[in-house]
Amino acid sequence: MVGNHGTTMLLFLLLLVLRIFYCADGQSYIGVNYGEVADNLPPPATVAKLLQSTSIGKVRMYGADPEVIKALAHTGIGIFIGTSNGDIFSMSGDPSAAKQWVAANILPYYPASDIVLVSVGNEVLSYGDGNMVSHLVPAMQNLHAALLEVSLADKIKVTTVHSMAVLQQSDPPSTGAFRPTYAGVDVMKQLVAFLQQTGSPLAINPYPYFAYGSDPRPETLAFCLFQQNQGRFDPNTKITYYNMFDAQVDAVHSALASLGFKDVDIVVAETGWPYQGGATEVGPSVENAKAYNGGLVAHLRSMSGTPLRPGKPVDTYIFALFDEDLKGGATSERYFGLYKPDLTMTYDVGLSKSSQGTPVTPRPPTAKQTVWCVPKDGVSDASLQANLDYACGQGIDCGPIQAGGACFTPNTVAAHAAYAMNLLYQTAGRNPWNCEFSQTATLTTKDPSYGACVYPGS
Structure with missing residues (x-):
């Protein structure tokens, strides 16, 4: 017969195995926002099955x-x-209110439902009045104390979400x-x-989409959409940034x-790009939304x-899982949905796991076609140098094209x-x-490798 201690240990080991299994299948740093300001959403059980068919590892409500x-x-x-x-006012002034909130919203579901983070309010510093702002930290402290009392403070962290308006300055990062x-x-x-003392993250909402709206130049769009661009140089750190997402996140790191x-x-609690907007809105389109969110996912997966x-990679929650047809404000507010x-x-x-190469059903063996991304003919050295700087600035290993590397010779901009x-x-x-480079690159099935220089292929 297994005693209480043995039962607890077995449950712990089971949860550990489940986490290990899941991490091999999903990507915990890619999350999604699950808003419910809509009258046409599928049932939560159906949504859970959808999420399990993806590599999304976390959900923000x-x-x-x-x-x-x-x-x-x-x-x-x-x-x-x-x-x-x-809830901030009651939690701030009365520790029992925080305990009641934990008892109602966490204890009935944890650990079967893997609650990892709680935000006390949303964008309070940007939109709350002075009275609410003054109550924010005490409310967070009381909620943390309530979790500590039930031995969950080391598993469920307490934070609050901020808009980028909390920064007085952000450029350069x-x-x-x-x-x-x-x-x-x-x-x-x-x-x-408080965040440092409790090991909790600072949650922010960086939106390159809004940055582009205030500076709608083609070069800004490329910088926001993870596309090839000249980069933006930070003279203080000597770092050249090649996308707005990194620049905004590092501005918070600097702060x-x-x-x-x-x-x-x-933690990036929200970021995304609308695929549709009003006649006067700058930037919403399916093409731009796909480029931003696709570029973001690829950037996170690069582990750079x-x-x-x-x-x-920064834990990032993409906005949003579904459109929310009942939201007010600008037209674009209702058109951020990935699904x-x-x-x-x-x-x-x-x-989607299937779009990443995971077969849904067994298929007969087929010949795999290997492809490489190479420059188009006739591209200028200036454009190629920009591509080279951009690619190496994304965290890939450019050691093979440096002096002494297997691909250093020929020592030309085109080859490198x-x-x-x-x-x-x-x-x-x-x-x-990923092989766009401002229309200067193309895919080929001809292996560009030569001698000891081997080009990785898909």
Whole structure:
């Protein structure tokens, strides 16, 4: 007969095995926002099955819908839930209110439903009044204490989500700095100190889409969409940034460092691009949305991190799983969905396990075609140099084209660019847009390898 201690140990081992199995199948750093301001969404159980058919590893909710939380039980999908802004006042002034919230929204479901993070409110520092702002950190502290009391504080972290408006300055990224006060309240240092003490992440909502809306030039669009561009140089760090996402995230890293908290991790709670908008809105289109979200997924999978935090992908929740037809505001607010209510893709960014090469049913063996990404004929050295700088700036291994490397000879821009462009294509997802390079590249079935220089192939 197994005692209570033995039962607990068996449950722990079972959960550990499930986590290991899931991590081999999914990608925990890729998440999605599951908004419910709509009247046409499929049932949560159906949504859970959809998510299991993808490589999405985490889901963020804007509350704590029990039906969604229950539907995600035993899926291995991490769940990011939230309190309402209205809960902040009661949780701040009364620790028992925080305990009651945990008892109602976490204890009935955990650990079957893998709740990993709780946000106390949403974008409070940007849109809350001074009274709410002053109550935010005490509410977070009381919620953490409630989790500590039931031995869950080391498993479920407490944070709050911020818009990029919390930054007073962000360009270049090295100058990133938080606004000194919010609604007249000096709270950020106290908030970040809490995150450091509890091992919790700072949650932010970077949207290159909005940055493009305020600067709608072609070069800005390429910078925002992870497409080939000249980059933007930060004179303080000597780093050239090749996409807006990294620049915005590193601006927050810099802001944290300026307060003395450079070891606090960042979670991207929201980022995305609308595929449809109003007549006066700049940027919404299926092509742009696919390029941004596809480029983002490929960038995360490259494991390159950001220039200030290389080698570690940022946990990122893409906005959004479905369109929300009841949302107000600009037309684009209703058209961020990766999937339609009938579960078909709005556009494919490589999240489906089947689209990543996992067969749904056994198929007869077929000959595999190997392809490489190479420059088109007639491309200028200036364009090739830009491609070379861009590719090597994405975290790939450009050692083979450096002096002494197997592909250093011939020592020409064309040869080095060809190697780097192909390597980026092979590591970034092997999607057609990974071999775009502003229309200077093409796919070929002819192996460009020569001598000891071997070009990786799909």
